Amino acid sequence: MLAKRIIPCLDIDRGRVVKGVKFEDVQDAGDPVEVARKYDAQGADELVFLDITASVDDRPTLFQTVEAVARQIYIPLTVGGGVRSCADVRALLSAGADKVSINTSAVENPDFVTEAGDRYGVQCIVVAIDAKRVSKKKEPPRWEVFTHGGRRATGLDAVEWAKTMVRKGAGELLVTSIDRDGTKSGYDNELLAAISSAVSVPLIASGGVGDLEHLYQGLATGGADAVLAASIFHQGTYTVGEAKKYLADKGVRIRL
Amino acid sequence: MASVGIIDYGMGNLHSLGKALERVAGGTRVVISYDPETLLKCDRLVLPGVGGVRECMRELQRLELNQLVIEAARKKPMLGICLGMQVMLEWSDENGGVPALGLFPGKVTRFPDPPETGALDRLKVPHMGWNRVRQTRQHPIWDGVPDDAWFYFVHSYHAEPACADHVLGTSDYTKTFACALARDNLVAFQFHPEKSQNTGMTLLANFVQWDP
Numbered sequence: 050m051l052a053k054r055i056i057p058c059l060d061i062d063r064g065r066v067v068k069g070v071k072f073e074d075v076q077d078a079g080d081p082v083e084v085a086r087k088y089d090a091q092g093a094d095e096l097v098f099l100d101i102t103a104s105v106d107d108r109p110t111l112f113q114t115v116e117a118v119a120r121q122i123y124i125p126l127t128v129g130g131g132v133r134s135c136a137d138v139r140a141l142l143s144a145g146a147d148k149v150s151i152n153t154s155a156v157e158n159p160d161f162v163t164e165a166g167d168r169y170g171v172q173c174i175v176v177a178i179d180a181k182r183v184s185k186k187k188e189p190p191r192w193e194v195f196t197h198g199g200r201r202a203t204g205l206d207a208v209e210w211a212k213t214m215v216r217k218g219a220g221e222l223l224v225t226s227i228d229r230d231g232t233k234s235g236y237d238n239e240l241l242a243a244i245s246s247a248v249s250v251p252l253i254a255s256g257g258v259g260d261l262e263h264l265y266q267g268l269a270t271g272g273a274d275a276v277l278a279a280s281i282f283h284q285g286t287y288t289v290g291e292a293k294k295y296l297a298d299k300g301v302r303i304r305l
Numbered sequence: 306m307a308s309v310g311i312i313d314y315g316m317g318n319l320h321s322l323g324k325a326l327e328r329v330a331g332g333t334r335v336v337i338s339y340d341p342e343t344l345l346k347c348d349r350l351v352l353p354g355v356g357g358v359r360e361c362m363r364e365l366q367r368l369e370l371n372q373l374v375i376e377a378a379r380k381k382p383m384l385g386i387c388l389g390m391q392v393m394l395e396w397s398d399e400n401g402g403v404p405a406l407g408l409f410p411g412k413v414t415r416f417p418d419p420p421e422t423g424a425l426d427r428l429k430v431p432h433m434g435w436n437r438v439r440q441t442r443q444h445p446i447w448d449g450v451p452d453d454a455w456f457y458f459v460h461s462y463h464a465e466p467a468c469a470d471h472v473l474g475t476s477d478y479t480k481t482f483a484c485a486l487a488r489d490n491l492v493a494f495q496f497h498p499e500k501s502q503n504t505g506m507t508l509l510a511n512f513v514q515w516d517p
Contacts, residue, residue, distance in 0.1 A: 050436065050437075050477055050478070051428075051432065051433075051434050051435070051436045051458075051478055052434060052435045052436065052455070053434075054434050054435065089502070094434065094435055116320070119320055119321050119324065120324050123321070123325055123499060123500060123501070123502050123503075123505060123506065124457070124500060124501075124502055125457060125459075125497075125500050126321075142320075143320060144320065145320040145321055145324075147321065147459075147500065167357065168356070168360075169355070169356055170355045170356035170357060170388075171431070171461070172355060172431050172433065172459040172460065172461070173355060173459075212421075220431055220433070220459075221431075221433060242425060245425050246422055246423060246424070246425055247421075247422050248421070248429075249418060249419045249420070249421050249427075249429050249430060250429055250430070250431065251429050251431070251433050251434070271425075272425025272426070274429065274433070274434070275434070304435040304455045
C-alpha cells in the first residue's frame with residue numbers, strides 16, 4: 050500500500066533557502082542544492098520549493114535553482130510561488146519541476162487551475178491554500194483563505210474553497226495554517242481533517258511542526274497524506290530519517 | 306556510439322528523465338527529439354509522458370511519431386513510462402475514451418473514485434506517492450532491484466492488460482493492478498523510475514544495457 054510522505058520544504062528567496070516566522074522575519078538557511086541533496090540522502094520522499102519573493106525580476110534565478118536541484122535529485126520536486134500563467138507552469142516543468150503549486154492566482158482566476166490541469170495533467174497541479182482561523186472561541190471552527198503570503202484576506206471559506214479547487218482540477222492540496230506557521234505548536238489538525246474529509250485528492254499538511262509527534266498527529270488526526278516541515282529539518286533538530294523512523298514505530302506506513 | 310532516444314512530443318518533464326538516463330548511460334548517448342528520423346537512428350527508445358491521453362495521442366499523431374513508435378516497437382528495445390505506458394495499450398477510458406497504440410492487448414481504466422466526503426483514511430485519487438512493486442516474473446530489467454522495492458507513482462488511471470503473461474510487476478492501491486509490463490523488446494512502467502531515487506536508477510541502467 051501507499052506510504053505516507055515526508056516532505057521537507059525549502060522557502061527560496063533570490064536563490065537562497067530561507068525560513069521565516071508567520072511569513073515574516075526571514076533568515077538565511079543555506080544553498081538550495083546543498084540542502085536538497087542532504088534531504089535526499091536522508092530519505093525525503095519529495096521536496097517542495099516555495100519561491101517566497103516571486104518578483105518577476107527574480108524568476109530566472111528561480112529557474113536556475115530548480116534546474117540545478119533537478120539535475121542532482123531523483124525524487125519529486127514541487128515548485129510554487131508566483132505561478133500565474135500556463136507559460137509559468139511550462140517554464141517550471143521544463144526547468145525540472147514535477148509539480149507546480151498555485152496559490153494567489155487560483156483565487157484570482159479559478160479557471161487557471163482547470164486550464165493548467167488540462168494542459169499538463171492534474172497530477173502536476175498542486176493548489177496551495179493558506180488558511181487562518183476566523184471563528185471565535187466556542188463557535189464552530191471556520192477558516193478563511195488568505196493570499197499574498199498570508200497578508201490578504203479573500204473572504205473565502207477554506208473548506209469550501211478546497212472543494213472548489215478539486216472540482217476545478219487540483220491534483221493535490223497543500224494546506225498551510227497561517228496561525229501555526231513557524232510557531233512549532235503543531236499543525237492545525239482540525240483544519241486538515243475538515244478539508245481531508247471533504248475532498249478526494251491527496252492533502253499535504255503544512256505549518257507549525259515543532260516535533261515529530263506533530264507529524265504523526267497531522268497524519269493520524271489531520272488525515273493528511275503527506276506532511277511538510279521546514280525548520281525542524283533546517284535547524285537540524287531532526288533528520289528526515291529520524292522523522293520516518295518515529296512514524297514507522299508508531300505504525301505509519303513509511304518508505305524506509 | 307550507442308544511443309537512447311527520448312521521444313519528445315511535448316507532454317511533460319523530460320528534463321529529469323534525460324538527466325537520470327545520462328547519469329546511468331555509461332557510454333550511451335542520450336538524445337531528446339521529436340524528429341522521427343533522429344529517433345529512428347537511436348538504438349533504443351523511451352516513450353515518456355504525463356498529462357491526458359487524448360492530448361498525448363493527438364501530439365504523437367501530429368508529429369508523425371505514432372507510426373514510428375509502432376514500428377520501432379517491433380525491433381528496438383523500448384521503454385514506456387507512466388502515460389507512455391498507458392498509450393501502449395489498445396484503449397484508454399480517460400477523456401471519454403481514446404484508442405491508443407495497441408502494443409499490449411488490453412485497456413486503461415480509472416481507479417474507483419473515493420466518496421467525495423468521508424473517512425480520513427479513504428484511498429484518494431490520484432494514486433500519488435511511494436508504493437511497493439511486486440515482481441511477478443523474472444526479467445533482466447529487474448536485475449539488482451529487490452522484490453517489493455519502493456517506486457514513485459502519480460496517476461489516476463491504470464493498465465488492465467488482457468494477457469497475464471505481459472505482467473511483469475504489480476502494486477496495490479484499492480486493488481492489485483499491473484504496474485510493469487513486458488513483451489519481446491518492450492518494457493513499460495506505470496511508476497517513474499526517474500523519480501525513484503537509486504532503485505529507479507538501477508532500472509534505467511538495466512534498460513540501457515538490455516539486449517532482448
